[in-house]
Amino acid sequence: AQSVTQLGSHVSVSEGALVLLRCNYSSSVPPYLFWYVQYPNQGLQLLLKYTSAATLVKGINGFEAEFKKSETSFHLTKPSAHMSDAAEYFCAVSAEGNNRLAFGKGNQVVVIP
Amino acid sequence: DTEVTQTPKHLVMGMTNKKSLKCEQHMGHRAMYWYKQKAKKPPELMFVYSYEKLSINESVPSRFSPECPNSSLLNLHLHALQPEDSALYLCASSPGLSQETQYFGPGTRLLVL
Numbered sequence: 001a002q003s004v005t006q007l008g009s010h011v012s013v014s015e016g017a018l019v020l021l022r023c024n025y026s027s028s029v030p031p032y033l034f035w036y037v038q039y040p041n042q043g044l045q046l047l048l049k050y051t052s053a054a055t056l057v058k059g060i061n062g063f064e065a066e067f068k069k070s071e072t073s074f075h076l077t078k079p080s081a082h083m084s085d086a087a088e089y090f091c092a093v094s095a096e097g098n099n100r101l102a103f104g105k106g107n108q109v110v111v112i113p
Numbered sequence: 114d115t116e117v118t119q120t121p122k123h124l125v126m127g128m129t130n131k132k133s134l135k136c137e138q139h140m141g142h143r144a145m146y147w148y149k150q151k152a153k154k155p156p157e158l159m160f161v162y163s164y165e166k167l168s169i170n171e172s173v174p175s176r177f178s179p180e181c182p183n184s185s186l187l188n189l190h191l192h193a194l195q196p197e198d199s200a201l202y203l204c205a206s207s208p209g210l211s212q213e214t215q216y217f218g219p220g221t222r223l224l225v226l
Contacts, residue, residue: 009153032212043117043203043217044156051212090155099144099210100169103155 002027002093004074006104013085014112019063019078021107023091026072032094033074034101035065039087047089050074061085086111116140117218119204125224128194134221136187136204144168144210145187147179148203150220156203162187163210194225 003026013019025031032051036044048059055067061084065076074091091104117138126132136145144163148156161169162181176198178190187204201222205215 034214036217041222043119043219044205046214046216049214088153094212099161099207099213099215100158101156101215106153106155108153 002031002095002102004033004091004093004102004104006091006107008107009105010108010110012110012112013081015083016080019076019081019085019109021076021089021091021109023074023076023104024072025074025093027093033067034092034094035059035063035074035076036090036092037087038090044090047076081111083111083113085109117204117206117216119218119221121221122219123222125226126191126194127226128196131190131192133191134189134202134204134223136189136218137185138206138216139185140206140216142206142208142216143184144207144213145181146205146207146215147187147189148205150201150203161210168210191223196225199223199225
């Protein structure tokens, strides 16, 4: 079964500093990987998606993620944090056939002015 | 347009009440989902509909009853809920079931008294 691991539930970053959220996956088949963002009292919004077309994936709001098969990783980065980036971020992997999403535990990002 | 709408936004109900949550999408998607999300946790899958037929039921208690009247509409009927059922209920849709992006609605915040 597919799964993802996100370490460090709370991540504090200074405004203007690099945002780095780590995600490692486990999958017996080539995975489809997703990063979603959830702002307070809202639903999940897709940030970006890996579908094997390119290892470096660019998403919305200046975020990008790099798929590294050798490290089974799909880390999310943004060069310069903005106050509006404060939110919960979930990494997820999709199972082939039924589209069941396996979510990581999430990272709560706090941006310090 | 990648919008999934959900009504109501908030719902308070007693343990003897019957209520329904509604989800709608007009993207032509043929798969629709219900998730339950507790605070500071990732969403948990409850049900999946594919082509208006129930595809997955994650052993959800019978006090939750899903319904898919047509390809655009998904309901969740609630009856005799417990306080522990208080949560954010999220609806999502995807074009199909083959590792495709799920688009989430804003959710219904449910409080059971």
